[in-house]
Structure formats: structure tokens, C-alpha cells
Amino acid sequence: MTKILVVCGNGLGSSFMLEMNVKKALKELGKEADVSHTDLSSAKGEQADIYLGAADIVDQLTNTGKTIVTVQNMMSIPEIKEKLDAHL
């Protein structure tokens, strides 16, 4: 199963809310994935198929060859759906 890792600055607040919204978006898309959240420094060492978060955070993972999805509005289910769908 596709593994999606939601990343934020400290893995405590925004990434939790974003994880909820990613799960909601997947449900609406009718797709399944394994979703969890963490902070930026842990994300560097954790394996996943897709790393998703705010641009200023996940852009710090770009040179690691990982698949990155950046979200502008973390509270927009339509935006999350559109951006995730391209990778699933």
C-alpha cells in the first residue's frame, strides 16, 4: 500500500490536522493509503512513497530524491485531493 507521510515543523499540530484532511481526501477519492504524520527531522530518516506538507517544510526534503507534494491551503480538501490524485 502507498505510504504517505505528512510532515510539519514539529509533528504536533498542523501535521495532525493535515493528516486528518488527507484521510478525508483519500476517502472522497475512493483510494487507500497508509497515512501518518511526523516532524521534519524524523521525516528525513523515514521511508514513505509520498511526503506531503507545507512548501517551506517539505521543500527541505527535495534533494533527497523523495516524492514531494506541497499544499498551500492545508484546510482545503479539494486542493489535497487534486494534488494527491496525480501521484496515486
Add this chain to the structure above:
Amino acid sequence: MLLELLTEKRIQVVESSNSWQESIELAGKPLLEDFSISKEYITKIIDQVNELGPYIVIMPDVALPHTRPEAGVHQTAMSLLKLNTPVVFPDHQEVRLLFFLAAENNHSHLEALKELAELLTEPENLPHLLNSENSITLKNTLTQLIGGIQS
């Protein structure tokens, strides 16, 4: 749980703020005054935005200032600041609502954040919050909107 944390004393509506740093300080002030956090907690949030970028801006107009519990949280708490004039965060992101979060551990605040996510993912809710003119109407609006989610 969001409504229990956001007591009337923790909700403020002001005209404007001189800088994003000042808006974070002002948003956290009620929690400093009721001893939920230490001053270092606020400083740490500002440092982290300077270091990592404005990732606490979770959507247009809304920020969730927070950092790790060990930076200085005494008890889980939240406060809310509304600015009538937007303040500009790095990367030109305009913010009018700051939900300031202090989490004492990794789980005690999750129920409140779940409610907040449900509130903010409904696009029609934000204008109602932004149109509230004072702390009492803002609290009433929050109560109504969250009531609508739960019923």
C-alpha cells in the same frame, strides 16, 4: 473541547498588529497571564518561524502558532486573536486569525485540533469568524459553528 479551551478571557479582537512577531506575542498573552505557558514558549515559536518559514500559516488568513511542549508549556491551552487588519507573515502570507496552541504532551490537544480542522475545512465558516466584531460575538460564532458540526 475547543470551546472549553477557548474561554472568553482567551479570545481577543484587535484592530491591527505592527508585525507578525507582535501578533504571536499578543495571541499568546492570555496564556502567559493564566500561567499556561512561559515567555520562552512564545519566543521559541517566533524563532522557529524565522528558521523554518511560516508553516504555522495553515490556510489563507489563519495561523496556528505552536511549538514543542518542552519549549515551555505548563498546561494544555489555546487562545484566539482576531485582527481586523491582516498582518503579513513571511512569504507575503496575510493572517487575520491566530489560534495559539500550547500542548503539554503529544495527545492532550488532539481532540481540540480535530474540531478545529472540521471547522476550517468548511469554506463557509471562515467568513463568519472574520466578521465577528468583538470577543463576545467571536465566541458566540465559534459556539454556533462547532455546535453545527457536532449536531
